[in-house]
Amino acid sequence: MPNPEISKSNTNINNLQDYFERKKNFDWWSDAFNQMDWLPGGGLNNAYEAIDRHVKNGFGDRVAMIWVGKNDEEEQYSFLDIKNKSDQFGSVIRGLGMERGDRVFIFMDRLPELYISALGVLKAGGVIAPLFSAFGPDPVRDRMEDAGAKYLITSPELRNKLNDVLPKIKTLKNVIVVNKNGRHDEVLVDGDLSYETLMESEGGKDFEIEPTSQYDFSIMHYTSGSTGKPKGVLHRHQAVVQQWLTGKWALDLKFDDIYFCTADPGWVTGTSYGIMAPWTNGVTQLIYEGGFGAQSWYKLIEKYKVTVWYTAPTAIRLLMRAGSEVVEKFDMSSLRFIGSVGEPLNPEAVIWGNKNYKMPIHDNWWQTETGAIMCANYASMPVRPGSMGRPIPGVEMAVIDESFNPLPTGEVGALAVRPGWPSMMYGYWQKDEMYNSRFKKGWYITGDQASIDEDGYFWFQGRADDVINTAGHLVGPFEVESALIEHPAVAEAGVIGKPDPIAMEVVKAFVTLNTNYEPNKELRRELIRFARDKLSAGVAPREIDFIDTMPKTRSGKIMRRLLKARELGLPEGDTSTLEDD
Ligand code: PRX
Numbered sequence: 001m002p003n004p005e006i007s008k009s010n011t012n013i014n015n016l017q018d019y020f021e022r023k024k025n026f027d028w029w030s031d032a033f034n035q036m037d038w039l040p041g042g043g044l045n046n047a048y049e050a051i052d053r054h055v056k057n058g059f060g061d062r063v064a065m066i067w068v069g070k071n072d073e074e075e076q077y078s079f080l081d082i083k084n085k086s087d088q089f090g091s092v093i094r095g096l097g098m099e100r101g102d103r104v105f106i107f108m109d110r111l112p113e114l115y116i117s118a119l120g121v122l123k124a125g126g127v128i129a130p131l132f133s134a135f136g137p138d139p140v141r142d143r144m145e146d147a148g149a150k151y152l153i154t155s156p157e158l159r160n161k162l163n164d165v166l167p168k169i170k171t172l173k174n175v176i177v178v179n180k181n182g183r184h185d186e187v188l189v190d191g192d193l194s195y196e197t198l199m200e201s202e203g204g205k206d207f208e209i210e211p212t213s214q215y216d217f218s219i220m221h222y223t224s225g226s227t228g229k230p231k232g233v234l235h236r237h238q239a240v241v242q243q244w245l246t247g248k249w250a251l252d253l254k255f256d257d258i259y260f261c262t263a264d265p266g267w268v269t270g271t272s273y274g275i276m277a278p279w280t281n282g283v284t285q286l287i288y289e290g291g292f293g294a295q296s297w298y299k300l301i302e303k304y305k306v307t308v309w310y311t312a313p314t315a316i317r318l319l320m321r322a323g324s325e326v327v328e329k330f331d332m333s334s335l336r337f338i339g340s341v342g343e344p345l346n347p348e349a350v351i352w353g354n355k356n357y358k359m360p361i362h363d364n365w366w367q368t369e370t371g372a373i374m375c376a377n378y379a380s381m382p383v384r385p386g387s388m389g390r391p392i393p394g395v396e397m398a399v400i401d402e403s404f405n406p407l408p409t410g411e412v413g414a415l416a417v418r419p420g421w422p423s424m425m426y427g428y429w430q431k432d433e434m435y436n437s438r439f440k441k442g443w444y445i446t447g448d449q450a451s452i453d454e455d456g457y458f459w460f461q462g463r464a465d466d467v468i469n470t471a472g473h474l475v476g477p478f479e480v481e482s483a484l485i486e487h488p489a490v491a492e493a494g495v496i497g498k499p500d501p502i503a504m505e506v507v508k509a510f511v512t513l514n515t516n517y518e519p520n521k522e523l524r525r526e527l528i529r530f531a532r533d534k535l536s537a538g539v540a541p542r543e544i545d546f547i548d549t550m551p552k553t554r555s556g557k558i559m560r561r562l563l564k565a566r567e568l569g570l571p572e573g574d575t576s577t578l579e580d581d
Pocket of ligand 1: 223268269340341342343344345363364365366367368369388446447448460463469472473474
């Protein structure tokens with residue numbers, strides 16, 4: 001049953017917390033599932049929920065996207081425009097032979113075509129795998145090979161970065177190149193297809209949405225662990241239910257909002273909250289192609305009268321460093337709500353926000369694997385600076401001990417979630433064992449450490465593994481180590497996160513050298529450059545130390561924890577036996 005209310009969004013409830021208390025035993029998920037506009041035949045499609053549904057409900061003229069390019073170009077798209085263009089792209093990709101479940105990689109800056117093609121693929125039944133455009137060739141190749149990528153949608157300059165690696169991806173059928181507004185002299189690599197030409201030849205009028213089920217795969221994001229290469233986290237169309245609901249609950253999205261999410265769709269925040277949550281709630285999104293800039297962001301908020309802003313702690317720390325004087329130059333009185341995710345948000349940042357933006361910054365917590373917000377400081381509840389808030393209704397979270405039993409209030413342990421929330425990952429792509437290892441005694445183990453206070457607020461205490469969180473992006477040490485040892489000088493590499501006042505952590509490597517190589521400044525610089533070219537500036541080590549021997553366990557595992565303890569001048573613990581964990 002179509003429910004026009006979904007287009008109107010919001011609950012009109014001023015105090016959500018009281019409302020949740022009163023409806024303690026309410027089945028939130030069934031209710032939310034009932035509010036989706038199921039496809040004829042009983043299917044569910046997240047792109048349809050985000051875009052087409054509003055057109056069907058008579059809201060096609062509303063502005064869905066205000067796009068601002070890096071050279072200040074501006075384009076606006078209504079829900080109807082996006083519906084038509086994504087239908088067109090859906091026809092294009094089907095015409096190329098894409099079948100339900102095929103993995104389509106999108107490696108592009110934040111251009112309108114990224115969103116249009118992503119939605120088109122989803123409506124045609126494909127699985128999108130967007131990648132961060134700052135990646136170097138190695139991470140792109142690893143991910144595309146792992147997923148058996150069938151199609152790649154990219155832009156000319158990013159295509160160039162991949163010239164050496166694409167021929168190695170044997171499953172790849174087509175590369176589609178978007179030449180935005182003819183920015184580049186179009187020189188297509190032999191065999192590549194032009195997005196513009198394909199779109200011109202395809203009306204999209206006869207496009208019919210694939211009758212996907214709620215269980216069909218829709219989006220895949222790669223995430224890093226402490227061991228092995230990043231793994232593909234598979235999400236299903238049903239994740240949209242929780243993305244929609246948490247858009248209302250945790251980000252306070254209302255129908256008339258102008259929403260600015262600073263995350264890139266290469267990361268999960270940029271799809272769950274940069275595509276699904278805002279558009280299912282019918283709000284207008286401001287999408288900015290450019291990167292961070294205090295002045296440019298404030299200018300955008302002023303000019304487009306942004307009301308809800310979702311960003312990350314590293315950005316907030318940079319804004320704090322830019323200072324109050326910069327804030328004062330702009331009229332940001334349109335802002336109503338600020339949210340933050342991805343790293344711990346320092347209590348000072350919440351207080352600074354209160355003083356400078358006249359409202360607190362609302363921290364919330366979730367992961368690529370959870371697909372949507374799990375725990376939040378809601379607009380209607382008092383923010384506890386430094387805490388990531390309380391679990392959303394329908395989500396059971398706990399802090400558990402080593403035997404997987406809940407710990408008393410205030411004690412630090414493993415942060416766990418009871419499985420069964422709608423946006424929960426389906427699996428890690430072709431890594432069942434790894435997936436299964438995340439579930440213990442009826443809990444999903446998040447990999448984070450936390451504690452709970454007497455009022456049920458959760459407090460992040462750190463990660464339980466070696467994964468590095470730099471500027472809100474997770475970096476797997478293994479991926480960096482693997483890149484470094486490809487250099488002929490490097491015998492072994494151990495990589496850790498070194499605390500940093502802005503980025504939370506920066507990547508630091510310790511390397512031992514092969515004989516005939518001298519540790520010196522030039523080699524250090526060369527290794528950093530080597531890693532940057534392969535990986536990306538954000539993932540490559542910012543610092544490298546040469547060491548004589550690599551500390552290892554008896555079975556040969558590099559003891560990153562020991563490297564970190566040494567780096568921080570902390571006690572090294574008992575290392576006499578150097579046993580495995
Ligand atoms: O360690 C936690 C940290 O980021 C991890 C999830 O990263 P990712 O899968 O890339 O997803 C990021 C966007 C949701 C978590 O396991 N993290 C996320 N939010 C917070 C956080 N750490 C502290 N406080 C948060 N609010």
